[in-house]
Amino acid sequence: MQPTQNGPFQNAPVNSPRGLNAEDFEFQRVLASVRRHALPIITAGLLAGGLSGYLSSRQAPVYSAVSSVVAPRTDGSGNSIVNNSLVTAPQLPQGAVEQALHSQGVVGDIVARLKRNRELSSAQVRNLASALRADLVTDRWTDLKVDAKTDSQQAGIYGIQVQAASPLEARVLADESVAALLAWDVGRAQRRIARARSGLEAQLVALGTQLGAAGSSAQDTATLTAARAQVVQNLAQVAVLEKAATGTLDLVAEAIEPGRPVSPQPLRSGLLGGVLALLLASGAALLSDSLRRRVYGEQDVASFGLPLLGKLPLLSGNSLRGGLVESARSGGLYMGAGFLRVNVMSQLAPGKPRRIVISSARPGEGKSSVTATLAIGMAASGLKVLIVDADLHRPTQPQVWQAFGNPMWHLMPSCNLANIDPRRTMLEPAQTLSTALDRLDEVQVLAVAENIDLLPAGRPMKDSSSVVGHSHLPEALERWGEAYDVVLIDTPPLLVLSDALAFAAYTEGLILVTEAGVTSSRELERAVNSVQTVGARLLGLVINKQTSREDSSYFGYGYRYDAPSQGAAQKGVRHQVSED
Numbered sequence: 089m090q091p092t093q094n095g096p097f098q099n100a101p102v103n104s105p106r107g108l109n110a111e112d113f114e115f116q117r118v119l120a121s122v123r124r125h126a127l128p129i130i131t132a133g134l135l136a137g138g139l140s141g142y143l144s145s146r147q148a149p150v151y152s153a154v155s156s157v158v159a160p161r162t163d164g165s166g167n168s169i170v171n172n173s174l175v176t177a178p179q180l181p182q183g184a185v186e187q188a189l190h191s192q193g194v195v196g197d198i199v200a201r202l203k204r205n206r207e208l209s210s211a212q213v214r215n216l217a218s219a220l221r222a223d224l225v226t227d228r229w230t231d232l233k234v235d236a237k238t239d240s241q242q243a244g245i246y247g248i249q250v251q252a253a254s255p256l257e258a259r260v261l262a263d264e265s266v267a268a269l270l271a272w273d274v275g276r277a278q279r280r281i282a283r284a285r286s287g288l289e290a291q292l293v294a295l296g297t298q299l300g301a302a303g304s305s306a307q308d309t310a311t312l313t314a315a316r317a318q319v320v321q322n323l324a325q326v327a328v329l330e331k332a333a334t335g336t337l338d339l340v341a342e343a344i345e346p347g348r349p350v351s352p353q354p355l356r357s358g359l360l361g362g363v364l365a366l367l368l369a370s371g372a373a374l375l376s377d378s379l380r381r382r383v384y385g386e387q388d389v390a391s392f393g394l395p396l397l398g399k400l401p402l403l404s405g406n407s408l409r410g411g412l413v414e415s416a417r418s419g420g421l422y423m424g425a426g427f428l429r430v431n432v433m434s435q436l437a438p439g440k441p442r443r444i445v446i447s448s449a450r451p452g453e454g455k456s457s458v459t460a461t462l463a464i465g466m467a468a469s470g471l472k473v474l475i476v477d478a479d480l481h482r483p484t485q486p487q488v489w490q491a492f493g494n495p496m497w498h499l500m501p502s503c504n505l506a507n508i509d510p511r512r513t514m515l516e517p518a519q520t521l522s523t524a525l526d527r528l529d530e531v532q533v534l535a536v537a538e539n540i541d542l543l544p545a546g547r548p549m550k551d552s553s554s555v556v557g558h559s560h561l562p563e564a565l566e567r568w569g570e571a572y573d574v575v576l577i578d579t580p581p582l583l584v585l586s587d588a589l590a591f592a593a594y595t596e597g598l599i600l601v602t603e604a605g606v607t608s609s610r611e612l613e614r615a616v617n618s619v620q621t622v623g624a625r626l627l628g629l630v631i632n633k634q635t636s637r638e639d640s641s642y643f644g645y646g647y648r649y650d651a652p653s654q655g656a657a658q659k660g661v662r663h664q665v666s667e668d
Contacts (some may be wrong), residue, residue: 124384124605125373127319133366140361141354153258154235154247155266156340159185161243161370177276177335185246185337186234187606188272189265195224195232197268198261210306212257232265235581245340255345262343273335285323292319296371382608383602385631388609392616395435397599398428399452400461402633405640417445421461428458428630429465435627436596441569443595444627447588449578449615453603454632455485471573474500474533475542478579478591480552483545485578488633489536500531500541502526502571520546525558528567540566550581556590565594582615591621597627604634 122129126544159180188194199217202208208216216231223229224656231251238244248265251260295316299309331456383389386396403422436442446462448455456479461472477485489495496517517532518524524531555561568575577595592598598619602612612629619626 129369132369136365137362141358144352144357145354151258153262154342155262155343201264235266277333397431399627400424425465474572477545495534592624595627
């Protein structure tokens with residue numbers, strides 16, 4: 089028999105998402121990733137929220153107080169007599185109030201006023217002064233801020249916000265800060281008058297010098313005397329105006345002693361910390377999945393363009409207490425086995441041999457239990473099934489069927505009784521794959537279940553080339569395919585050994601098993617490429633050990649897996665084989 093040279097199966101995947109554009113597909117992947125990691129994400133959020141709230145509650149309380157001033161418009165309106173009798177500082181430019189409040193001179197005045205205040209203790213004054221000086225050095229103002237609500241002409245309200253360790257300190261600091269700011273504003277007008285007075289005094293000195301000079305005429309003396317008298321008069325007016333100097337800022341409201349602190353707020357801090365942790369944990373989960381690209385559900389295998397033949401759940405120890413056979417017949421694997429059988433049979437041409445290789449990309453993905461599950465589903469429909477344990481390095485089929493009573497040996501239907509040598513059969517029965525290839529007419533198989541026979545691999549061997557390259561292998565597979573309705577061949581992982589590819593060359597196709605949440609997309613891609621490279625037919629993919637978190641759409645059911653204890657395993661509790 090020549091190897092079957094079917095190309096890669098390119099039909100649309102069975103059970104693949106339909107009617108979804110790229111954006112919807114990616115959105116579903118994101119949701120699926122977050123859902124899979126929901127427990128650690130929520131746990132991280134709760135822990136971070138609780139820790140943030142606790143640390144916040146341990147912080148010292150901070151109180152805030154506000155005192156406000158107003159900068160009116162200078163449009164020249166009002167009483168002319170009053171306006172002419174006052175000297176007002178120029179209009180403040182944008183940002184001038186904040187710069188002035190944070191200047192060294194104003195801060196020094198605030199500290200001096202605090203020291204003169206009788207409401208505060210010396211320790212409170214030292215703490216406030218130290219905080220103000222620290223802000224002045226670092227230019228990071230946390231205890232003294234300005235909240236400006238002004239128009240285009242910088243006219244409006246300036247709120248002076250302060251923070252302190254007690255309500256009294258907050259109120260006093262706000263009031264003294266406003267007092268120092270108003271004094272600075274009045275000082276601007278006074279400095280204008282001082283400059284005018286200095287100019288007049290210089291003129292008076294110059295006129296006195298000229299009058300004392302010899303040689304002046306009577307007319308020059310009279311002129312200089314009149315000018316000197318005018319300067320003296322102007323100086324007297326300046327002295328009066330100096331007392332009436334005013335700034336552009338006026339007090340609007342004094343600070344009120346706060347009743348409760350503005351911080352800490354444990355509840356707010358806990359909520360913010362929890363939300364931030366949820367976002368970070370979700371981002372980390374998405375980043376981890378994008379880097380690892382594990383296969384979790386059908387959306388992860390749709391890009392390969394291969395049929396998804398089935399999705400088998402991850403079962404608990406209780407679900408498998410009666411063994412894999414019972415679980416596949418009426419337990420947690422029942423629905424999965426039925427869908428798997430229907431989908432696999434739909435990929436096979438009617439009237440031709442049904443020889444199928446089952447493998448996986450990497451070890452431990454459950455290919456042996458999937459082989460057994462498929463066999464049980466097919467046997468339940470009345471098909472006669474032969475399982476060939478061709479994983480010669482780590483055979484696990486006997487372990488899968490161990491819980492099923494005491495299987496009996498019998499002669500394979502394909503054997504020719506006329507060619508059997510009774511003496512040799514009694515000495516060394518052909519009950520393994522390697523001996524069966526040597527004596528095709530003397531093969532004995534185990535009846536592990538109704539309509540299911542098993543040809544064991546025998547003892548593990550390091551080198552399987554004598555079996556994989558056996559000259560009788562094509563004939564054996566052909567004869568066994570004629571004797572049974574379906575032949576299922578359990579082979580080693582594709583990325584470990586090439587045995588599966590060798591067997592697939594003489595069969596109708598290969599089924600690739602992936603473990604949900606363990607197999608990476610890169611590993612699956614390598615396995616698919618290896619099958620397509622040799623020209624073998626890839627019937628489709630099976631996602632094994634899938635939980636409800638990984639695919640909530642799985643037949644509407646969810647299953648969990650709780651690994652049984654060692655003692656329970658010894659009592660016959662079997663779980664899905666993970667060593668195959």
